[in-house]
Amino acid sequence: MTPTTYIRDIRLEGVRRDLQKGGETIKVGDVAFSCGFNHLGRFASHYEAKFGETPSRTLRRAIG
Numbered sequence: 001m002t003p004t005t006y007i008r009d010i011r012l013e014g015v016r017r018d019l020q021k022g023g024e025t026i027k028v029g030d031v032a033f034s035c036g037f038n039h040l041g042r043f044a045s046h047y048e049a050k051f052g053e054t055p056s057r058t059l060r061r062a063i064g
Contacts, residue, residue, distance in 0.1 A: 011035045012050050015043075019055060022062030028055045 001009075014035045019028065029040055032055070037043035047055045 008046060009050070011037060012047055015047065015055065016051060016058060019058045020062050022059065022064070024063065026059060028059060031055075 012035075015031050015037070018031045018035070019026065032040060032043045044055060051058065
């Protein structure tokens with residue numbers, strides 16, 4: 001695993017953790033930016049590849 005991949009995985013885990021907390025005011029983009037992602041399209045692609053679902057799906061499940 002390259003250092004870049006390692007850092008990205010840690011950031012993705014942080015986003016997932018925050019999205020799973022749920023909350024009506026949480027926005028996927030805000031969480032992604034706060035965890036260090038600057039390009040939402042690439043972020044979403046990496047997120048879905050790692051977790052098998054979109055970030056918005058994770059958030060919707062948390063909100064229930």
